[in-house]
Amino acid sequence: MSRVYNFSAGPAVLPEEVLKEAADEMMDYKGSGMSVMEMSHRGKIFDGIIKEAEADLRDIMNIPDNYKVLFLQGGASQFFAEVPMNMMKNKKAGYIITGQWAKKAFQEAKIYGEAVELASSADKTFSYIPDCSDLPITDDMDYVYICENNTIYGTKFKTLPDTKGKDLVADVSSCFLSEPIDVSKYAVVYGGVQKNIGPAGVVIAIIREDLITDDVLEGTPTMLKWKTQADNDSLYNTPPCYGIYICGKVFKWIKKMGGLSAMKEHNEKKAKILYDFLDQSKLFKGTVAKEDRSLMNVPFITGSEEMDAKFIKAAEKEGFVSLKGHRTVGGMRASIYNAMPIEGVVKLVEFMDKFEKENA
Ligand SMILES: *Cc1c(COP(=O)(O)O)cnc(C)c1O
Numbered sequence: 001m002s003r004v005y006n007f008s009a010g011p012a013v014l015p016e017e018v019l020k021e022a023a024d025e026m027m028d029y030k031g032s033g034m035s036v037m038e039m040s041h042r043g044k045i046f047d048g049i050i051k052e053a054e055a056d057l058r059d060i061m062n063i064p065d066n067y068k069v070l071f072l073q074g075g076a077s078q079f080f081a082e083v084p085m086n087m088m089k090n091k092k093a094g095y096i097i098t099g100q101w102a103k104k105a106f107q108e109a110k111i112y113g114e115a116v117e118l119a120s121s122a123d124k125t126f127s128y129i130p131d132c133s134d135l136p137i138t139d140d141m142d143y144v145y146i147c148e149n150n151t152i153y154g155t156k157f158k159t160l161p162d163t164k165g166k167d168l169v170a171d172v173s174s175c176f177l178s179e180p181i182d183v184s185k186y187a188v189v190y191g192g193v194q195k196n197i198g199p200a201g202v203v204i205a206i207i208r209e210d211l212i213t214d215d216v217l218e219g220t221p222t223m224l225k226w227k228t229q230a231d232n233d234s235l236y237n238t239p240p241c242y243g244i245y246i247c248g249k250v251f252k253w254i255k256k257m258g259g260l261s262a263m264k265e266h267n268e269k270k271a272k273i274l275y276d277f278l279d280q281s282k283l284f285k286g287t288v289a290k291e292d293r294s295l296m297n298v299p300f301i302t303g304s305e306e307m308d309a310k311f312i313k314a315a316e317k318e319g320f321v322s323l324k325g326h327r328t329v330g331g332m333r334a335s336i337y338n339a340m341p342i343e344g345v346v347k348l349v350e351f352m353d354k355f356e357k358e359n360a
Contacts, residue, residue, distance in 0.1 A: 002319075003016070004319045004320070004321045005319055005320045005321065005340070005344040005347065005348065006321055006322055006340075007320065007321065007322050007323050007333070007334040007335050007336065007340070007344075007348070008321070008322035008335060009151055009152075009174070009195070009297060009322070009326070009333060009335040010151070010173075010174065010192075010194045010195040010200075010335070011194040011199065011200050012194065012195055012196070012335055012337050012339075013337060013339045013340055014198070014199075014246070014250065014339050015250065015253045015338075015339045016339075017253060018246065018249045018250055018253055021249055022245075022246060022249065029045065030045075032045055036049065036241060036242055036245045037241070037242045039241075041235060041238050041239055041241050042235070046241055049241075049244065049245050049248055050071065050233075050234065050235075050239070050244055050248075052248055053071075053244055053245075053247055053248030053251060054069050054071075056248065056251035056252060056255060057069060057204070057247075057251050059255070060177065060251055060254055060255060060259055060260060061177070061180075061181070061183060061206070061260070062180075062183065063183050063206055064183060064184055066208060066209045066210075067183060067206050067207060067208055067209065068206070068207050068209055068212060068226075068230045069204065069205075069206055070204070070205045070206075070207065070226065070229045070230060070234050071202055071203075071204060071234040071239055071240070071244050071247075072202070072203040072204075072205055072229060072234065072239075073201060073202070073203065073239070073240055074203060074224075075192050075200075075203060076101070076171055076173045076190070076191060076192040076203060077104065078203070078224070079171075079190050079203055079205065080104055080105040080108035080109070081108050081111070081112070081224065082224050082226070083105070083109065083143070083145065083169055083188065084108070084109045084111075084112035084113055084115075084217065085112060085216055085217045085220040085224055085225075086211065086212075086216050086217075086220070086224075086225065086226045087142050087143050087167070087169070087187075087188075087211060088109070088112055088113045088142050088217060089142055089215065090113075090140045090141070090142050091112070091113030091114060091142075092113055092114045092115075092116065092138075092140050092141050092142060093109055093113065093114075093115055093116070093141055093142050093143050093144070093145060094115075094116050094117075094118040094135065094136075094137055094138075094141050094143070094144045094145065094166070095109065095115050095116065095117055095118060095144075095145045096117075096118050096119045096120070096130065096132060096135070096144070096145065096146045096161060097117055097119070097120035097121070097122060098120075098121050098126055098129055098130070098146070098147055098150050098153070098155060098157075099121075099126045099147060099150035099151075099152055099153045099155070100126075100152050100328065101147045101150065101151065101152070101171060101173070102145070102146065102147035102150070102171070105145060105147065105171065106145070109145070112217055116136075116138075116141070118132075118135040118136060118137065118144065118161075119131070119132055119135055119161075121155075125153070125287075125329070126150060126152075126153040126155065127153060127155065127287055127288050127289055127292075128155060128288070128289035128292050129155050129156070129157055129158070129289075129292040132157075132159075132160075132161030132162060133161075133162050134162065135161060135162065135163075135164070137163060137164045137166055141166055142166075142167070143166055143167040143168070143169050143187060143188075144161060144163040144166045144167070144168050144169070145168075145169045145170075145171075146160075146161060146168070146169070146170050146171070147170070147171040147173075148170045148171065148172045148175055149172065149173075149174045149175035149178075149294050149296055149297070150174075150294065150297075151173065151174035151195065151296075151297050151326075151335075152297075152299075152326040152328065152329060152333075153287075153288065153297075153299065153329070154286075154287065154288045154293065154294045154297045154298055154299040154333065155288050155289070155292040155293070155294055156175060156292060156293070156294040156295065156296075158291065158292065160185055160186075167187030167188070167208075167211070168185065168186050168187055168188075169186070169187055169188040169190075170186055170188070170189050170190070171190060171191060172189055172190065172191045173190075173191035173192045173195050173196075174191070174195040174196065174294075174296050174297060174335075174337075175196070175294070175295070175296055176191040176193070176195065176196045176197055176204070177196055177197060177250075177254060177260060177263065177338065178196060178260075178263060178264065178267050178295060178296055178337070178338060179260055179261075179263060179264035179267065179295070180259075180260040180261055180264065181260075183206060186206075186208075187207070187208050187211055188205065188206070188207050188208070188211065189205075189206045190203060190204065190205040190206065190207075191203065191204060193243065193247055195296075195335075195337060196296065196337045196338055196339075197247050197250050198243055198244075198246040198247040198250055199242070199243045199246050200243075201240040201243045202240045202243040202244055202247060204247070205226075207226055207230070209230075211226070212226045212227050212230045213227060214227055222236075223236065223237070254338070263338055264295075266338070266342070267295045267296070267336070267338065268295060269342060270295075270336050270340065270342055270345045271293070271294075271295045271296075271298065271336065273342070273345050273346060273349055274298050274334060274336065274345055274348070274349060275290075275293060275298070277349045277352060277353070278298075278300055281352070281353075281356060282356065282360075283302055283307070283355075283356040283359065283360070284300050284301070284302055284332075284352060284356065285300060285301055285302070285303065286298070286299070286300050287299045287300060287301055287331065295336075296335060296336060296337055297333055297334075297335050297336075298333065298334045298335075298336060299325055299329070299331060299332065299333040300331060300332050300333075300334075301325075301330075301331035301332065302331075305330065307359065308325075308330065308331055308332060310359075311323075311332065311352075311355055312324050312332060314355060315348075315351060315355075318351055320347075320348050320351060322335075334348065
């Protein structure tokens, strides 16, 4: 068996321990004589798996009791529609546009009501987080929406916007469980798990209970109504059982590693190694305003498309894979999620240094 250093933005690297455990339990989950993929989602065993996963997540994130945790399907992209469907009582909301995922959520919201652009960093190719200390938020807005970590551009909100008392909704797909957050500052925190938690197919949504009501936009499908999912503890229909099982294992792994403050320390250490190298390199350059740099997604360029391509190819040969930037921006991007070991970043930097000297 040989494992590569996987810098994919998502689906992405998972802890080896988790994969091994899952492999061990593949044919016979704890004496049941079957795999978790093969058992009823209404049975006692799966009930234990989903309840334990939720309890561990609540513990890790310190989720207050007045928030519901839902395990959903449809990807983060389907949730772009669920937010206005469930929250647009006045049919008006504010969006901060810091990249493509925020923009997609914004465009989706426009289908259902008036979505207002409160701030944007489009003027400089989303390479920074705009000042959000005094946004043009009006009283009739139902919520303020952000994408907290911008997977494609590599920026992250270091402080949350001043929402002037409005509910904050955050897509945390690519920074989920990367550091501690104060859930009570948000109305809704959600993300697809395939970036930092588990296999594609699960969306975790943490929703303040008062937002879970029957008062949704007309025409909202039963499945997309949060109340349907909450009333049924995410088991209205067949949930993504196997994905939830893997997420549960990752929660246990995070606990064992010391929880979210330990994760943050581990992630800061990794990111610093890479950013420090980029800051002194003559060949490679980071593309993002320093104060807004993400701990999870690190985009960089050489300034020459040919050199970028040469680097990506050479890196792949050495076992550093998926370093190509998003198809819409080019260059390189190293995603260094929780499960990327420090060693992976150290070796990548050594390789970049060697490549730089050879191509001076
Ligand atoms: C990947 C990503 C999405 C899209 O996720 P899907 O599950 O493919 O719909 C949305 N938001 C962010 C921040 C992402 O990184």
